[in-house]
Amino acid sequence: MASAIFYILGFTALAATALCITRRNPVHAVVYLVNALFALALMFYQLGAPLVAAWEVIIYAGAVMVLFLFIIMMLELAPASAEMQGPGWRRWGPVLLLSLVILGCTLALLGIQADQDGVPAFWVSPRAFGAALFDQYALAVQVVSFQLLYAAVGAFYVGKGSLRRRTQGEETP
Amino acid sequence: MIVPMSHILAFSAALFVMGLACVLAQRNLIMILIGVEIMLNAVGLTLVGASALWQKVDGQIFVIFLMAMTSAEVSISLAMVVYLRRRKGTLEADAFDGMKG
Incomplete structure (x- = not known):
């Protein structure tokens, strides 16, 4: 049962990714990618990584994809009405189907015991995860935090550079 | 392990190849970044599968x-997308084929 759900989720993720990479409209691509990320998060959960599954949803689907949507809407990249032709079910049918499959798998996972298949399930609790992260990999955590700082400074610099160029262009045309 | 490791590797390889195809075939910079995201997620699936295989965290x-x-990569690359859009007014990757200096 658990492995069947895993295969269903895997093919759901593959289908969502295939739909994602063939879209012309970036907003549609992001929505399909969010579906794929939800399916991947459930696969992580089944492989004994509940914390990674939660962060997959929070960071990827919640933060990174919303950042993509922000940029797409800020730059007005979505085509206005060229892709909106045709019957309505072709627009929201696939994404509704994928979401329903993922929701059904989530509900089915709620009713499954972790060690139902006779094998003791590998399960990393958040406590064990945090102990290993901040004990064995403390130096790596600091390096990664520096990397995030560099990224923030770099993004600020690039954004400020474009702003300065634009204001200069307005002052001395 | 609820499924064999080879099947996890097959799933993640398929996802990775799809992301690579997106990076190579699409010309919109946003779609190229989405392809990079797909590839990184495929690698994450491999890592979690390996973690379950060897029972280590x-x-x-x-x-x-x-x-x-x-x-980090997404924040800085999206800032560059905004910068490039302001500079050339387009996001087609073919428009950025020249080097200065």
Whole structure:
């Protein structure tokens, strides 16, 4: 049962990714990618990584994809009405189907015991995860935090550079 | 392990190839970045699968570092997307084929 759900989720993720990479409209691509990320998060959960599954949803689907949507809407990249032709079910049918499959798998996972298949399930609790992260990999955590700082400074610099160029262009045309 | 490791590797290889195809075939910069995201997620699936195979927590910790790296990469590359859009007024990758200096 658990492995069947895993295969269903895997093919759901593959289908969502295939739909994602063939879209012309970036907003549609992001929505399909969010579906794929939800399916991947459930696969992580089944492989004994509940914390990674939660962060997959929070960071990827919640933060990174919303950042993509922000940029797409800020730059007005979505085509206005060229892709909106045709019957309505072709627009929201696939994404509704994928979401329903993922929701059904989530509900089915709620009713499954972790060690139902006779094998003791590998399960990393958040406590064990945090102990290993901040004990064995403390130096790596600091390096990664520096990397995030560099990224923030770099993004600020690039954004400020474009702003300065634009204001200069307005002052001395 | 609820499924064999080879099947996890097959899923993640398929996802990776799809992301690579997106990077190579699409010309919109946003779609190229989405392809990079797909590839990184495929690598994360491999790492979590390896972590479950060897019953060790290290693979999942690598996924967390991968996520931190991804958020850094996405923030800086989206800032560059905004910059390039303001500079040339388009996001087609073919428009950025010249070097200065």
